Amino acid sequence: xxxxxxxxLVTRARQGDDDAWxxxxxxxxxxxxxxxxxxxxxxxxxxxxxxxxxxxLAEHLSRLRAPEGVGGWIAATTRNECLRRxxxxxxxxxxxxxxxxxxxxxxxxxxxxxxxxxxxERDRALLGAFDxxxxxxxxxxxxxxxxxxxxxxxxxxxxxxPAANIAAARARxxxxxxxxxxxxxx
Amino acid sequence: MSHxxxxxxxxxxxxxxxxxxxxxxxxxxAAWRAAATACYGWHRIEAEPAALAYDSLSGRDPHLGRLxxxxxxxxxxxxxxxxxxxxxxxxxxxxxxxxxxxxxxxxTVEVLAVWPEGLDKVTSGEQGGFRFDDLPRRPLCLVIGGDxxxxxxxxxx
Numbered sequence: 001x002x003x004x005x006x007x008x009l010v011t012r013a014r015q016g017d018d019d020a021w022x023x024x025x026x027x028x029x030x031x032x033x034x035x036x037x038x039x040x041x042x043x044x045x046x047x048x049x050x051x052x053x054x055x056x057l058a059e060h061l062s063r064l065r066a067p068e069g070v071g072g073w074i075a076a077t078t079r080n081e082c083l084r085r086x087x088x089x090x091x092x093x094x095x096x097x098x099x100x101x102x103x104x105x106x107x108x109x110x111x112x113x114x115x116x117x118x119x120x121e122r123d124r125a126l127l128g129a130f131d132x133x134x135x136x137x138x139x140x141x142x143x144x145x146x147x148x149x150x151x152x153x154x155x156x157x158x159x160x161x162p163a164a165n166i167a168a169a170r171a172r173x174x175x176x177x178x179x180x181x182x183x184x185x186x
Numbered sequence: 187m188s189h190x191x192x193x194x195x196x197x198x199x200x201x202x203x204x205x206x207x208x209x210x211x212x213x214x215x216a217a218w219r220a221a222a223t224a225c226y227g228w229h230r231i232e233a234e235p236a237a238l239a240y241d242s243l244s245g246r247d248p249h250l251g252r253l254x255x256x257x258x259x260x261x262x263x264x265x266x267x268x269x270x271x272x273x274x275x276x277x278x279x280x281x282x283x284x285x286x287x288x289x290x291x292x293x294t295v296e297v298l299a300v301w302p303e304g305l306d307k308v309t310s311g312e313q314g315g316f317r318f319d320d321l322p323r324r325p326l327c328l329v330i331g332g333d334x335x336x337x338x339x340x341x342x343x
Contacts, residue, residue, distance in 0.1 A: 013226070013229070014229075016229070016230060018226065021223070021226040021229075022223060025219060025222040025223060029214050029218060029219060029222060030214060032218075032222075033212075033214050033218065037212065043215075047215070047217065047218060047221070050218045050221060050222065051221045051222075051225065051302070051325065052325070052342060054221065054222040054225035054226075055225045055228065055302075055325050055340045055342075056340070057225070058225045058226050058227075058228045058229045059228060059229075059235075059339050059340055061229060062235070123203075123207055123211075126203060126204070126207060127207065127211070130204070141204060142208075144201055144204070145201060145204040145205045145207075145208050146205075146208075147205055147208070147209060149205075170197075171197060174197045174200050174201070177200065178195075178200065
């Protein structure tokens with residue numbers, strides 16, 4: 001979606017247009033989910049973050065200095081809320097696997113994918129490879145695969161990276177994923 | 187057939203596969219959309235947004251603004267707008283909230299407590315005091331009635 005169209009949605013939502021708000025939700029709900037999944041929050045915590053983000057947006061809608069940057073605002077607010085929850089969680093004990101938002105090795109829980117739904121071996125292999133990625137790379141790919149795909153500026157806001165680095169980071173992340181899918185890898 | 191027999195995909199093809207997999211195995215929960223839609227209700231409340239003037243939780247030390255009393259957390263907030271102010275003390279206990287507040291200048295007005303799924307209302311006393319003794323522990327905003335109604339931002343307790 002072009003930045004002008006996004007700014008128009010914000011302008012209309014400020015004026016009380018329900019359809020414009022619904023269109024903003026359609027545009028950015030996947031981004032919010034992708035960020036929450038990237039931090040491996042529980043379903044309840046992720047749902048709570050989702051609600052807080054939209055509550056905050058409704059409250060700040062009239063004060064956004066750059067309406068065209070609403071996607072970045074949503075992404076950054078979601079990241080901050082996720083981090084707040086990760087910090088408030090008790091430290092994991094030995095054998096607890098990958099903690100929410102942590103930088104350790106991936107565990108089975110918290111990917112958000114229901115692997116039981118996957119019928120094809122190739123899909124399970126892809127999910128397995130995705131799960132073995134380091135947490136930062138998973139977070140990036142979660143955003144890249146979100147639907148609708150977030151703009152690079154929004155991905156940058158979600159990851160606190162320069163937007164100019166996103167394309168290269170995406171290529172590296174996909175390379176890592178391919179390597180993990182490769183049969184030569186133990 | 188083993189996945190090892192399948193050639194590795196290009197970047198775009200791999201992203202498409204991931205996107206398809208996510209849409210199938212991890213769709214956005216319907217409840218999330220409903221929650222996001224409901225949040226617009228705050229914007230539609232016909233009242234001027236009040237500015238947050240004080241929040242006891244916003245100090246540098248997160249414990250400075252809290253009083254822990256037998257597992258309860260007290261939080262103090264104050265908003266101003268249109269020459270009026272509302273100060274509240276929020277008492278968080280398990281899954282319930284108690285809110286005691288004061289409107290100034292003193293006035294007898296209707297005060298609404300609004301959360302995404304409902305609302306409650308009381309009337310402030312002659313000296314502007316009001317209280318809600320049993321609210322759900324949900325995001326909450328207050329609407330202060332009168333000739334020029336005010337609405338607070340969300341209180342996330």
